[in-house]
Amino acid sequence: MTDFVKAQARRQRGNMVLFLGPAMVLVALFFLGPIVVDLVLAFTDMDRTLAVSTLTFDNFARMASRDSRLIASLSLTAVFVLCTLGIFNVTFALVLAVVTTSVPPRLGTFFRAVWLLPRMSPSVVYALLWLWVLDPNERGLLNQILVHLFGMTPVDLRTSSPVAVIVIANGFIGASLGMIIFTSAIRSIPEHLFHAARVDGAGPLAILRHVTLPALRWPISYMTIQQTLALLVSFEYILLITNGGPFFDTTVFALYSYRRAFESGQYAYGAALSLVLVAIGVIAALGLWRLMDMSRLLQSPRIEVQ
Amino acid sequence: MARIELRNLRKDWPGVTAVDGINLRVDDGSFVALLGPSGCGKSTTLFMLAGIYSPSDGEILFDGARVNEVEARDRNIGIVFQSYALYPHMTAAENIGFPLRFQGLEKAEADHRVAEAAALVQVDQLLQRRPAQLSGGQQQRVALARALVKRPRLLLLDEPLSNLDAALRLTMRSEIRRLQRHLGITTILVTHDQIEATTMADRVVVMNRGRIEQEATAEDTYRRPRSLFVAGFIGAPPINLVPALAAGDRVTAGEVGLRASRPVTGEVVVGVRPEHLRLAASGVHGRVAAIEPMGREVLLALDGPLGRIHLLIAVGAGMPAEGAQVHVDFDPADTLLFDRSTSLRIEDVTLTPDAVVAV
Numbered sequence: 199m200t201d202f203v204k205a206q207a208r209r210q211r212g213n214m215v216l217f218l219g220p221a222m223v224l225v226a227l228f229f230l231g232p233i234v235v236d237l238v239l240a241f242t243d244m245d246r247t248l249a250v251s252t253l254t255f256d257n258f259a260r261m262a263s264r265d266s267r268l269i270a271s272l273s274l275t276a277v278f279v280l281c282t283l284g285i286f287n288v289t290f291a292l293v294l295a296v297v298t299t300s301v302p303p304r305l306g307t308f309f310r311a312v313w314l315l316p317r318m319s320p321s322v323v324y325a326l327l328w329l330w331v332l333d334p335n336e337r338g339l340l341n342q343i344l345v346h347l348f349g350m351t352p353v354d355l356r357t358s359s360p361v362a363v364i365v366i367a368n369g370f371i372g373a374s375l376g377m378i379i380f381t382s383a384i385r386s387i388p389e390h391l392f393h394a395a396r397v398d399g400a401g402p403l404a405i406l407r408h409v410t411l412p413a414l415r416w417p418i419s420y421m422t423i424q425q426t427l428a429l430l431v432s433f434e435y436i437l438l439i440t441n442g443g444p445f446f447d448t449t450v451f452a453l454y455s456y457r458r459a460f461e462s463g464q465y466a467y468g469a470a471l472s473l474v475l476v477a478i479g480v481i482a483a484l485g486l487w488r489l490m491d492m493s494r495l496l497q498s499p500r501i502e503v504q
Numbered sequence: 505m506a507r508i509e510l511r512n513l514r515k516d517w518p519g520v521t522a523v524d525g526i527n528l529r530v531d532d533g534s535f536v537a538l539l540g541p542s543g544c545g546k547s548t549t550l551f552m553l554a555g556i557y558s559p560s561d562g563e564i565l566f567d568g569a570r571v572n573e574v575e576a577r578d579r580n581i582g583i584v585f586q587s588y589a590l591y592p593h594m595t596a597a598e599n600i601g602f603p604l605r606f607q608g609l610e611k612a613e614a615d616h617r618v619a620e621a622a623a624l625v626q627v628d629q630l631l632q633r634r635p636a637q638l639s640g641g642q643q644q645r646v647a648l649a650r651a652l653v654k655r656p657r658l659l660l661l662d663e664p665l666s667n668l669d670a671a672l673r674l675t676m677r678s679e680i681r682r683l684q685r686h687l688g689i690t691t692i693l694v695t696h697d698q699i700e701a702t703t704m705a706d707r708v709v710v711m712n713r714g715r716i717e718q719e720a721t722a723e724d725t726y727r728r729p730r731s732l733f734v735a736g737f738i739g740a741p742p743i744n745l746v747p748a749l750a751a752g753d754r755v756t757a758g759e760v761g762l763r764a765s766r767p768v769t770g771e772v773v774v775g776v777r778p779e780h781l782r783l784a785a786s787g788v789h790g791r792v793a794a795i796e797p798m799g800r801e802v803l804l805a806l807d808g809p810l811g812r813i814h815l816l817i818a819v820g821a822g823m824p825a826e827g828a829q830v831h832v833d834f835d836p837a838d839t840l841l842f843d844r845s846t847s848l849r850i851e852d853v854t855l856t857p858d859a860v861v862a863v
C-alpha cells in the first residue's frame with residue numbers, strides 16, 4: 199500500500215517535470231532571467247564597456263535630482279497612454295464594435311477585417327505606411343490630398359504635432375483588439391433582450407445604454423487594464439515612426455530607458471529606468487484593479503446567458 | 505384591449521418560409537393559443553405581431569387598423585419570452601419598471617404601477633433581487649409583470665411555461681388564465697404543448713409548416729379535427745390511423761371490413777383514438793404485443809390485421825397478458841374518416857365493424 203502510494207507520488211513528480219518543465223525553463227530564461235539581470239544592473243555603473251566597477255545607488259540618485267528629461271518623459275507617457283486608451287483602444291473600439299454589429303453582418307465583418315489589417319501586417323510595414331502618409335514632401339499621401347484636393351500647403355505633422363501622430367498611429371492599430379473583444383461580448387447578449395427592449399419602448403440609444411453597455415462592463419474594464427499595461431511598455435511604432443523625436447518630444451518613458459541604454463550606452467541607468475517603469479506598471483495595474491472591482495470578475499462567471 | 509386580424513400573413517427567411525399566408529381573427533378580450541410542432545412558425549407569427557419581425561407579405565390589423573409599419577415600441581403590447589429575457593443587471597423592480605421609463609410618467613405614478621404589477625403576479629417581496637437571484641418561476645412572474653405594467657392592449661406569450669417544472673407549470677397555467685380573465689386582455693399564447701393550449705385558451709389554432717390547419721375550440725380540435733395532421737397532433741396517446749379503401753358503404757382496411765353510414769369512395773384513412781377502443785367478445789382481433797402502464801390506465805399495443813394499433817383501458821380485472829389474443833370494439837360515433845388525397849376529414853360519416861376475417 200505505502201509502496202503504491204510512494205510510486206504514485208514519484209510518478210506524479212515525474213509527470214510534473216515532464217509537462218511543466220519546458221514551459222518553466224522558458225519562463226525562467228525569458229521572464230525571470232531578464233528581471234533579475236535588470237534588477238542587478240540597476241544598482242551598478244555598467245556602460246558601453248560592459249565593465250562593472252561598483253555597486254551603487256547612483257542611478258536612482260540621478261533620477262531623483264539630475265535627470266531633467268525624466269519628468270517630461272513621464273508626463274508624456276501619461277498623455278500618450280490616456281489619449282490612446284481613451285480615444286482609440288477603448289472608446290473607438292467600442293464605437294467600432296457597436297457599429298459593426300448593428301449593420302448587416304457581411305458589411306460588419308468587412309469593416310472589422312479592414313480594422314484588423316494593420317494588426318496582421320508586420321509592424322515595420324505598418325510604420326512605413328505611416329511614414330509615407332505623413333511624409334513632409336508633396337509625395338506624402340496626406341499632403342497629396344491637402345495640396346491637390348484642398349489647395350493647401352504641405353504640412354509636416356511629425357514635426358508640428360508629433361504626439362498626435364504617435365497617439366493616432368498606435369490607436370489605429372490598438373483599437374482592433376478591443377473591437378474584437380467587444381464585438382464578441384455584444385454577440386453573446388441573448389437576442390431576446392434586444393427584442394424585449396424594443397417592445398418595452400426603448401429606442402436605439404436607450405437599447406445601447408440599457409442592454410448593450412451593461413453587458414460590456416467587464417470587457418471594458420479588462421481592456422482598460424490590459425491596454426494600459428501594454429501601452430506603458432510599448433514603443434516600437436514610436437521608435438519606427440518618429441524615433442522619439444523631434445528631439446525628445448515623443449520619447450515616452452519606455453523609449454527613454456531604451457534610448458538611454460542603447461543610444462547613450464548607459465546600460466545601468468537604462469536598467470534603473472525600466473525598473474521604475476515596472477513599478478509604475480504594477481501600481482497602475484493594482485490601482486485599476488481596485489477601481490474597477492476586477493476581483494468580482496474572477497469570482498463568478500460574468501457572461502450572463504439566460 | 506384589441507381585436508386582432510391577420511390577413512394572408514407571410515414571412516420568408518432565406519431558404520425557408522416560416523409563415524405561409526395565414527388568416528386569423530382574434531376577438532377582443534379572448535385567449536387564443538397557437539399550437540404546433542417545433543419549427544412550424546408559431547414564434548415567427550408572434551414576433552410579427554409584436555413588431556419584432558416585419559412580415560414579407562400580408563397585413564396585421566389591430567382594431568381594424570393596419571399596423572405593419574408601426575414600430576414595436578408604438579404597438580402597445582406586452583410580451584413574455586420563452587427565456588424571459590429579463591435585463592440581467594437590473595433588479596426585478598427595475599425590470600418591471602423599464603417599459604414605464606419611456607412613457608414620461610411621474611416617478612410616484614411609475615412606482616405605484618410597478619408595485620401594482622408586482623402584486624398582481626405576487627413578486628412584491630422579490631423586487632430588489634436581480635434575475636440571477638430568482639428561480640425560474642419567479643423570473644417568469646417578473647417577466648409577466650413587465651409585460652403587463654404598461655397596460656398593453658395585447659399580451660403575447662411565447663412558450664412561457666416550457667422552462668418550469670411540472671408542478672409549477674400547473675400553477676402558472678391557472679394563474680395566467682385567471683389574470684387574463686381578470687384583466688380582460690386579448691392574449692395570444694404560443695405553445696407546442698396541447699394540454700397547455702387546450703386548458704388555457706378559448707380557441708386553439710393548430711399550425712403546421714407555416715399554415716393554419718384548424719382554428720377551433722379545444723373540444724372541436726379533438727372531436728372534429730379538420731385534417732389528418734390535427735387528428736394526429738391532438739390527443740395523447742396519439743390516434744390510431746389506418747389506411748383503407750372505400751367503395752359505396754364498404755370501407756376495407758386490410759382484412760377488416762367496416763360499414764360506412766353513407767357512401768364514400770376512394771382511398772381513405774380511418775381514425776380511432778386509443779381511449780375509444782375497448783376489449784370485447786368479438787370485433788377486430790389482435791395479439792397483445794406490449795403493455796405500457798400509464799397511471800390509472802394502461803396502453804396496450806395490439807398486432808393484428810390492421811397493423812399495430814393502440815388501446816387505452818382502465819387498470820382492473822380481466823386485463824389481458826402479453827401475447828394474449830383479444831378482440832376490440834368501438835362506438836361508431838367515435839370513428840373519424842379522412843380523405844387520403846386531401847388529408848381532410850370526411851364529415852358526417854361513422855363506421856361500424858362489419859365482417860372480421862380471422863388470420
Ligand SMILES: Nc1ncnc2c1ncn2[C@@H]1O[C@H](COP(=O)(O)OP(=O)(O)OP(=O)(O)O)[C@@H](O)[C@H]1O
Pocket residue numbers: 517518520521522540541542543544545546547548549696
Ligand atoms: N431569424 C431567423 N432567421 C432564419 N430563419 C428563421 C429565423 N427564425 C426562425 N427561422 C425559421 O423559421 C421557421 C419557423 O421558426 P419559428 O421559430 O417560428 O418556429 P416555432 O414554431 O416557434 O418553433 P419552436 O416551437 O421550436 O419554437 C424555422 O424553420 C426556423 O428555422
Ligand SMILES: [Mg+2]
Pocket residue numbers: 546547548
Ligand atoms: Mg418558438
